[in-house]
Amino acid sequence: MSSSTVAMPPTHYLNNGLTLKSWLFTKDHKRIALLYLVAVTFFFMVGAAFAVAIRLELATPAGDLLSDENYNRVFTMHGVMMVFFFLIPAVPAILGNFLIPLQIGAKDLAFPKLNLLSFYIYFVGSLFTMYSIVSGGLDTGWTFYTPFSTVASTSAVVPAALGIFINGFSGILTGLNFIVTIHKMRAPGMTWFRLPLFVWAHYATSLIQVLGTPVLAITIVLVAAERIFGFGLFNPAVGGDPVLFQHLFWFYSHPAVYIMILPAMGIISELVAASARKQVFGYTFVAFASIGIAVIGFLVWGHHMFVSGESVYAALVFSVLSFIVAVPSAVKVFNWIATMYRGSVSWETPMFYVAGFIGLFAIGGLTGLFLASMGLDVHLTDTYFIVAHFHYVMVGGTIMGYLGGIHFWWPKITGRMYNDLLGRVSAVVIFVGFNLTFFPQFVVGYLGMPRRYHAYPEEFQVLNVLSSAGASVLAVGYLMPLFYLAYSLKYGEIAGDNPFGAVGLEWNTTSPPPTENFKTTPVVTWEAYEYPTPVEGHVV
Amino acid sequence: MADHSQHHIVPKSTYYLIFTALMLGTGLTWWIATIDLGAMNNVIMLSIAVTKATLVILFFMHVKYSPKLTGTVIIGAVFWLLIMLVMTMNDYFTRDWLHFG
Amino acid sequence: MSNAASVAHDEQQHHPRLAHHFESLEQQTDSSLFGMWIFLATEILFFGGALMAYMIYRRWYPDAFALASSHIAILPGAINTAVLIISSLTMALAVHAAQTGERGKILFFIVVTMILGAAFLGIKGYEYYEKYAEGFIPGLGLEFRFPEPEYAKNAQIFFSIYFVLTGLHALHMIVGLGLMTWMFIWVKDGVIDTQYYAPIEIVGLYWHFVDIVWIFLFPLLYLIGRHVHHG
Amino acid sequence: MRSGTPLFPEAASTIAPRVDALYLFLVGLTAFMTILIAALVVIFMIKYKRRDPNSIGARIHGGMALEIIWSIIPLFIVLGIFVWATGIFFDIARPPAETMNIYATGKQWMWKFQHLDGQREINELHVPVGRKVKMIMTSEDVIHDLYVPAFRVKADVIPGRYSHIWFEATKAGEYHLFCAEYCGTQHSGMIGKVVVMEPDDFQAWLSGGVQEGSLASAGSKLFQDLACNTCHRPDAQGRGPVLQNLFGKTVTLASGENVVVDEAYIRESILTPSQKVTAGFQPTMPTFQGLVSEEGILQLIEYVKSLKTDMPVSAVRPNTGGPAPNENTPAQAPPTRN
């Protein structure tokens, strides 16, 4: 670890202008990343507050804490906030924004103004959605199924939908920016197959953003047209088909789950390599697995619709493709483990998050196979089994990866080190709390407890109480980093340029980096994750 | 990263030629619409539309003279659109196959 | 790490429009054109979603769709098609003028393109008014009066799609007019020169794309099924 | 329905054990893979723990053979699961030929069931053990979903359309019945129970309770009330086609298409008659949209299904087993609305 003798660089992006204006109108990708960090953390808190309300309500079988009406609003906003305003932007807009130019040796993203615009679009989108909370809430579920959302719901569907529509453009523009940057802005010698896997993962993610999000946008336009003008594309009363809505929605929203997981997988690749001080095993396979997941991920959306009235033959095609998309994920998991083999595995905080990620993602992913199994999904769909599945991949997977990444790059971002012991403790608390919260939900789901229920039969209570208890442990785990990371901002040790002894261009500049990232344009002459010759005395 | 898009200047005559083809295509489509060719009506009209679009893309939008990457982007986008159309239609076309089972 | 690469680039003519993070104007132009194409790819999928709705309902309700489509007058649509194609030509000529550095011509062609675009919107507005007068607005609380009542419901779906597609298209045209105003000012202020004309090219790409959308909308909305019901 | 804290749901249908078997297999697979992965991670973390702050890992790039092995093996495993699961799904999705039919209508926020014999129930469904039961379902407003965990079946109930599930109960008892598709405020209140009875008890239940006309007879009454009979007459003298023996047949439409007459087709004929005009007829039939409820439509369908000439043709029809209409219920009592 770094010694306290190193000093902060005299000038870096953080002290290059201290006025509020220099932050709010910055075009520096690193500062924009921090703007996102603040906003995204805020929306996580909002989403988490709703989660607290859900778990409190479900601690007892009767619907006693909230009215059914309010409960519906709460879980809807929980889903909307967590998916659209927290998890989808979390890794790309914060870490991707910060790191991609650094990792490929560029001075900035290709379109810095567009990057700032993306942030403000996100901000405006969130305002609309927040407005819908105060003006009557939203009670459609995050999936907006028609005709409920278009004809029956009396809640503020249009403002919320508009918020998500606007927010979508933020994602599109960020993705576009990344693609162009990765194609056109690489430093000399930074060939495609020398790119860090984090960059590959973001390339794949950006493809999904760019090709999927517009379909969500047009879907929202159609829903809004139906609500505002009374058009009837999804309304069976005039011959519209509500199932068409589901196709359009999931054409985006299934790939969107890979928008959420791929960047986290990219983080894990980086962290495994740095923790083991070793080249990622099967680099090319891991890189192409990302692209494979992104492409095949577009062919499976109908697995959300097995009981929706889609044709059984279409269901069959979607099912087999869903199974196939699991294979590249398996490849990644195995390669990460192989990377640890004969490594020099650090026991610092990031590695703890990596271990948590691998375990929880394995469970989450494998339970995805239960759902891709049509005969079984008939029983499982719309039960708590689904809720458990997606929290395992999204919370156990993505958030673990995200937090791991934040801990790993924190010294690069801020120039200071947090308390590593607290970091490891928080990882363990989150891991334990997480399993306690969501494992019982698999059981209660197979028992048949439907999701989006505000009251439930009594025999499910014990498992639900366990889940609520777990959520409070989880809350502690999530609040811990908030405090010690904030504390480190002022009191943390000075980290030095490369506290983890990792390779990668981002570690070849100061911490925090200067405004244009590098003093001179770097020229890359080494392979990805190439560690210098082995240090003698290392036993394997 | 030498690239031709900014250096290659398409002669004006090409533009006029393409323009004429587009206008003719429009007229042709209209005429086809008024005669009865059964199912072929739609096929022909859409083929003309696709041809017109291709002409615009290749010449007005300079893709013929642009890096391969540009073509890849277009083909990719159209391919993704086809994914959406084909896999959704697959549902709509086979919805009542169950009755024969 | 050598800095030979960056030194070499610094010697190049430093165009005032070259952004700090690019090595050369060429890289910058390349990047912005590539970015624009990716944006157009998203547009394809955006319109594609509505197009898919069209395809499905047309297959479900062929008669209602053919009938409804035959209630739309072809002439204004055809004129508009021609107007848009001409505007595409003038746009291409504007880019050509930018390449050869004929500033007067750029301005001229931009203005002509804008006039044509406005004409299109005018005709479209007139068509919308016609629909309103005939009672073909499928919403807004207006009464939907379809001459063949037994097809009214499904015709309503046709007109929903008609208004969504043409409405979004018109919205794109309006945005395009805004962009062209911007370009007009830039050309006038001398921002654009033979080195730096990518912005015009990009606006051109956008405008041609909008033209392509219409190339499909015209047969799909106005003509298909026409031979069955001569309206 | 049980009390206490069960960890595994009751299995009360013929399909349930098959679903459970697949489930347990997958649980085993998941447990095995997770333990394997977790063990490897932990072992490597301990065994290769960094002891010297300057040490680095061994230089290993990758291995083609390994990559292929760990891509192909999972691929075959998942394809195996796919085949297994799809087999079960097709049995769930395709009802057998001879079923006892019950109609279900979902509306915010209740379930209405109609037995062919005329019994109607709300939020409670009585079925016999050992009979293959098919639920023909539609919704009056938004999408709902009929779900009986003990039977391991569910299907979305969609407005404007018929969907179905089928099951054969194996154990008498009372089971949960849930609405599993989110449908608004009282979604979690749209629940009820399925009462599975021994066949004798079920017969007794059928004949007990309020005597109502059979569904078909209620439909017959509606057929008069709505004046369908002015056009549809058994003697081919009306303006509309003869409906006798229509169900299950293939008819040719004016557009040249052939369609099989099923529930959905009859429903369409009533609500949007001009959509599919029968060849040889003018599209003169008015729409009955708004004049007849979803339940009424179901009654009309059942009536049309029951229309036969005197010849014993009932056996040729697929999809419509169940107690033959008019068999054991007096058809006099007027239908009462719940």
Ligand code: HEA
């Ligand atoms: C980050 C988000 C994320 C990720 C990565 C995934 C990954 C997967 N998901 Fe998940 N899913 C969601 C988020 C996600 N999902 C959400 C939010 C929903 C519900 C939405 C809603 O209705 O509200 C959902 C719902 C959902 C359904 C619909 C269920 C229903 O509503 O009825 C299905 C069905 O097929 C499914 C399947 C899968 C599969 C097969 C994968 C695969 O990609 C998983 C691949 C991973 C692995 C397989 C594990 C790693 C591999 C190994 C450990 C090696 C061993 C492997 C083998 C032997 C094969 N998911």
Ligand code: HEA
């Ligand atoms: C990234 C996505 C994400 C994340 C992080 C979470 C996090 C959590 N979710 Fe979330 N959840 C979804 C996405 C997510 N969820 C989605 C998409 C749905 C579906 C919605 C729908 O059906 O439409 C859903 C639905 C859902 C349900 C099902 C509701 C239902 O169907 O009726 C439940 C029930 O337990 C639940 C619980 C939790 C819990 C306990 C957490 C925990 O991980 C949260 C941990 C955090 C804390 C416990 C709080 C920490 C405290 C603070 C940060 C301070 C602020 C607190 C206060 C001011 C009190 N979620």
Ligand code: CUA
């Ligand atoms: Cu009905 Cu949920």
Ligand SMILES: [Cu+2]
């Ligand atoms: Cu999915």
